[in-house]
Amino acid sequence: MEIACTDTCRYERFMRTRLPKSERRADILKKARQLFTDRGLSETEMEDIRLACGISRGGLYHHFSNKRAVLDALVEDEVFKLAETLRTTGASPIPALLEAGSSHLGGDAGVLPALRTQAEKLDYLSSLEQAFSTILTEALCDRLNGSVRDGINPEHVAELFLTINAHINRREILGRWSIQEAAGFAATSLKALAPLMKVPTDLDPIITNLEKKASMS
Template sequence: MNLSRRRLTRDDRRARILEAGRKVFAQHGFGAAQMEHIRAAAGLSRGGLYHHFAAKEEIMAALVDAECASLAARVETAPLPLVALVEAGSEMLGAGAAGFDPAWLEGRQERERYLAAREAAEARHLRPVIETALQSGIAEGRYRNVPPRHVAELFLTVNARLNRLALLDGSPLADIAGFAATALTALGCLLGAEREFSDLALRIGRWGAET
């Protein structure tokens, strides 16, 4: 049997489309990219492409979702998942093998679509990781007995605000880093775990001051 000619599975086709989408977005930018570009890069028929995705916005959302799923898997087994999440998130934003780079976007409307997709993906994949980390910390006596669901929502809300400051408002990196450091310090106080977050807050604040 010639394995190179084997019939592609549904997952194979989807993965091929996502990889083609990344390449086309990187080459043309999201705004100029067309579904026909992606179809040709994936080597599929129009039916094979549109069976999975009706528009390039759906491909972008799928790439963002894959990136957030990868991030969740990366940090959920870390000794300090919340700290690992902040560290890994700053490293992986748009840079993961499965991710979507915000540099491919132009204009406010494209950035708003990206942020909406990212916030939905983070709620789907990261909220459970955050809640589990909080529940474990409370059970182990490392955190105060605060409602995990509420703190997880607070964490994601602050993160969404940071992303919007960067992509929509064009705020200086020093201001964004300062906000992030202050938010981490406040989170440590809320959880009664100041030492757990203080070093990371200092590093982020120092990085912002040096940028």
């Protein structure tokens, strides 16, 4: 005999699978990132994310209004991780940031490989630059206190570094520079920044690594 599921039964089943808000958001982003990586951003729809998470449309749209909002959140999470690296590492701040965040130096490329079209790449760059401005600038400035030479404003050094980084990102991601050209420009930029630091030689290993990358054919 078939037994109908009552409203109470449905509610109890729902409660068994319900996650706290923060965990649900993290689960959505985890599933979305995997889908973006496997299929590409353009080939993934909000419905695909919903089905992967096993939640209702209302449950998904409560957290994210559209796919761009999901992308923004993924980028913000990546930048939060970089900021946390800056706050917790004992290493010199600029090398620590580059080693954690630069794909040239072995850092995680994040959702970048999922981007196929120029429009998607422009959306990503917009999200990245906004996240750098609101999240990373303050963290880098805090860590540069005591790391720059006397009389040098650490906020200016942070802004200068992140402006150069944004320039490199935009040219490389949009295909205007090769990996070698981007690495070469990064090495030259760090040489220009080094005299502003109390210990300029902290940047030497990064510069050497980038110069090797730039010389590869």
